Amino acid sequence: MxxxxxxxxxxxxxxxAVFVFTVLVRFLHLRIxxxxxxxxxxxxxxxxxSAAIRWALPVxxxxxxxxxxxxxxxxxxxxxxxxxxxxxLGSAFSLAxxxxxxxxxxxxxxxxxxxxxxxxxxxxxxxxxxxxLIRDPSxxxxxxxxxxxxxxxxxxxxxxxxxxxxxSLPPISFRAGGAWVLQSLGIDFSLAGAQLFDRxxxxxxxxxxxxxxxxxxxxLLVSLRFILGLxxxxxxxxxxxxxxxxxxxxxxxxxxxxxxxxxxxxxxxDLIPPLYTIPLVLVFFGFLISLYTxxxxxxxxxxxxxN
Numbered sequence: 001m002x003x004x005x006x007x008x009x010x011x012x013x014x015x016x017a018v019f020v021f022t023v024l025v026r027f028l029h030l031r032i033x034x035x036x037x038x039x040x041x042x043x044x045x046x047x048x049x050s051a052a053i054r055w056a057l058p059v060x061x062x063x064x065x066x067x068x069x070x071x072x073x074x075x076x077x078x079x080x081x082x083x084x085x086x087x088x089l090g091s092a093f094s095l096a097x098x099x100x101x102x103x104x105x106x107x108x109x110x111x112x113x114x115x116x117x118x119x120x121x122x123x124x125x126x127x128x129x130x131x132x133l134i135r136d137p138s139x140x141x142x143x144x145x146x147x148x149x150x151x152x153x154x155x156x157x158x159x160x161x162x163x164x165x166x167x168s169l170p171p172i173s174f175r176a177g178g179a180w181v182l183q184s185l186g187i188d189f190s191l192a193g194a195q196l197f198d199r200x201x202x203x204x205x206x207x208x209x210x211x212x213x214x215x216x217x218x219x220l221l222v223s224l225r226f227i228l229g230l231x232x233x234x235x236x237x238x239x240x241x242x243x244x245x246x247x248x249x250x251x252x253x254x255x256x257x258x259x260x261x262x263x264x265x266x267x268x269x270d271l272i273p274p275l276y277t278i279p280l281v282l283v284f285f286g287f288l289i290s291l292y293t294x295x296x297x298x299x300x301x302x303x304x305x306x307n
Contacts, residue, residue: 003077004085010071011089015064019097022059026052053101057094058192058249065090065221066245070238073229079293083222090218095211098200141166185246188253195256199275209275216279220286221248226293255281 030048065086072082120142124131128149135142146154159166200210227244228237254260255278264277272280 003075004081006075007068007072007077007082007085008089011064011068011086012093014067015060015089015093018063019056019060022056023049023052026055050101053097054193054197055190056193057097057196059189061090061094061218062221062245062249065218066238066241069222069225070228070234070241072225073237074234079225083225086222087215087218090222091211091215094196094214094218095207098196098210099207101197185249188249191253191256192249195252212276212279213282216282216286217252220282220289221245223286223289223293224248226289226296252282 027049030051034048068086069082071077072079072086120133120135120137122133122137124133130147132145132147133142134144141158143155143157144159146156148154196210196214199213200207224241224244227241228234230240231237255264261274261277264281265274268277268280
């Protein structure tokens with residue numbers, strides 16, 4: 001019982017630490033993306049923080065469960081008790097955060113206008129094209145000089161587009177593109193967070209679809225505990241578990257794609273509501289993995305009648 005209490009404390013601390021860190025990182029990323037736009041636009045702080053929290057929820061869930069499962073293996077905590085504990089905590093924390101994120105955006109209604117970056121003469125680049133702004137970059141009607149490869153320079157005194165609106169400008173480029181692996185990971189976590197938010201708010205059926213989906217996902221992740229004990233090297237097991245969790249995240253994105261949902265809905269017909277087809281698939285995989293773990297345990301257990 002003491003080990004289970006320590007596990008609950010470890011999961012709570014790790015979840016909180018990862019959540020706070022990822023919310024700050026995502027919020028700064030959203031603010032930077034807003035600042036890069038020309039002309040500067042006002043950004044509601046509450047909406048940006050809510051978007052950061054929605055993105056941070058699946059990140060915190062995956063990372064904290066991964067480290068907590070590794071902790072249970074290293075501390076030799078009784079597997080069924082540890083898995084039940086993590087299942088309850090992961091589902092409860094997810095519900096608590098998603099419940100609070102909606103009221104949070106309404107409480108924080110402060111709107112901040114980002115600063116205007118650059119001075120007259122700012123050069124914006126997109127692909128091989130370049131745009132030189134003659135006046136203040138915050139002025140959408142600033143005259144500009146456009147450079148297109150293979151064509152003479154084009155001077156636009158009044159950059160007017162369709163609907164008598166100023167021609168949009170590319171964002172300010174002051175950072176190098178990130179690694180493709182990190183970008184794809186961020187996209188998948190964004191899709192996972194949006195999926196949780198859609199099931200909680202936009203389904204129209206209350207929080208039940210969200211809880212069913214979250215519990216099925218947590219059940220699948222917790223059932224992968226055996227991977228964290230495949231070898232005698234905890235760090236190697238942790239890296240292997242991270243790769244498997246990355247595969248689960250990719251599978252989650254794949255299953256939630258519109259094409260796959262249409263295929264599953266056509267397969268099950270009217271037997272199962274559309275909101276519960278994906279959770280059923282996750283629970284099915286989790287059940288198979290749990291069954292494999294149990295049978296492997298029985299196979300390794302020494303028969304007392306054997307010599």
